[in-house]
Amino acid sequence: MALRSLYYYLLFTSAVFMYGVGLKKVVVTSKNMNHYFAWFSRALVTTALSVIAVWFISNTFLCPYGLAELFPFFAILVTVIIGQFTYELWSLLCKLDTPEFSLTFCTVILAISEATSFTDALAISLASILAFYLGVILIYTFRWRMQYSDANVVFKGGALVFFSIAVMLIVLFGVNISWLNFGVF
Amino acid sequence: MKTYHHVFLFIGSLLSLLVPSPARFGYILVLVVTADILLILGTAMQIASEKLLMQELKDILMLFFLVFGTVLAKQVLIFYSPIIAMTLSFVLYLVPVSSLLVSRTVAVTVSDWRELCISNLRIMGVFTGTLLLFAFFRELLSFGSISLPARFGLWIISLSLPGFITPTEFWGTIPGAFILLALVLAFMSLVQRRFNIIRSKE
Numbered sequence: 001m002a003l004r005s006l007y008y009y010l011l012f013t014s015a016v017f018m019y020g021v022g023l024k025k026v027v028v029t030s031k032n033m034n035h036y037f038a039w040f041s042r043a044l045v046t047t048a049l050s051v052i053a054v055w056f057i058s059n060t061f062l063c064p065y066g067l068a069e070l071f072p073f074f075a076i077l078v079t080v081i082i083g084q085f086t087y088e089l090w091s092l093l094c095k096l097d098t099p100e101f102s103l104t105f106c107t108v109i110l111a112i113s114e115a116t117s118f119t120d121a122l123a124i125s126l127a128s129i130l131a132f133y134l135g136v137i138l139i140y141t142f143r144w145r146m147q148y149s150d151a152n153v154v155f156k157g158g159a160l161v162f163f164s165i166a167v168m169l170i171v172l173f174g175v176n177i178s179w180l181n182f183g184v185f
Numbered sequence: 186m187k188t189y190h191h192v193f194l195f196i197g198s199l200l201s202l203l204v205p206s207p208a209r210f211g212y213i214l215v216l217v218v219t220a221d222i223l224l225i226l227g228t229a230m231q232i233a234s235e236k237l238l239m240q241e242l243k244d245i246l247m248l249f250f251l252v253f254g255t256v257l258a259k260q261v262l263i264f265y266s267p268i269i270a271m272t273l274s275f276v277l278y279l280v281p282v283s284s285l286l287v288s289r290t291v292a293v294t295v296s297d298w299r300e301l302c303i304s305n306l307r308i309m310g311v312f313t314g315t316l317l318l319f320a321f322f323r324e325l326l327s328f329g330s331i332s333l334p335a336r337f338g339l340w341i342i343s344l345s346l347p348g349f350i351t352p353t354e355f356w357g358t359i360p361g362a363f364i365l366l367a368l369v370l371a372f373m374s375l376v377q378r379r380f381n382i383i384r385s386k387e
Binding site: 017018019020021023024027028069070072073076077080101102105106109110113114153154155158159160161162163165166167169170173 | 196197198200201202204205245248249252253255256259260274275276278279282284287359360361363364366367368370371374375378
């Protein structure tokens, strides 16, 4: 089940391109690949720790009293505290500034609201972060190839990136309506 | 530089709200109203935090306040139309972390609160107009209709289009949204370049 969620949120309904988690950020971050692994590892650790804490709070203190809808408050509190802790830790270890909040917060909200079990929540959060950083690599590659294209200057930059994402999504989701997919016909 | 910054904020917020939400005007209207209410309340809260000398806690207070507003908005939406609330569910939480709201409420310092209010209202108006116009044409191109939020889902009004326009569901999909956004971005870039040429000649 957890592995299924991992594939699902990583590829078939990418948390970035379908749910919009960090969609703007993926386009911006892809301009520069410096310290990629530092950012990636920090996001992964922060999200995993936040999901563990919020899942525990949600199941112990909120769900038994019918207050599950209030979990975003705890999500923001936990994400800010753990985010600050990992920020300081990464500053010490890697000597880098890695400020980041919205991606982690949205991932925690998505994982807690859509998961059916604890492992599922962890798998969703892991898949979302992986989808984001996979998206960064893909869009970075598009940008790199675009340097050599002779497209009109109006289309260079943002517009061509969006066109590339659209084509990539058509390729990914094309399987859903393909005749080879017997689940449809 | 300022114009580029605003364009970038707009495109960022358009991306985060348009792509994951269904291609119906009614849903976008709900998101826009939520974003507008949050922006107004966020501006008021920001001025209050400055007046109460709580600058050190301002960022975290603002984030809490924006999330509180979203949770409240979702509860009101569940009360009014559970179907819309269920459909938008996660997308609603993208509103408080959208670049426009964060940049105009959390990551801004108040020097003159009147100026901030006017600036935020102006941005809110342009953002609302752009997003609604985009959503209107997207639904028109996709389904040949216009929808409005209703008690049990959406109230869909079919529109008669000129003969040369055939509604194509592709524009309602996520790749369709990206292509439309790319065209809008290219158009804005073209207009900006023309303006720059005119300015340089003057």
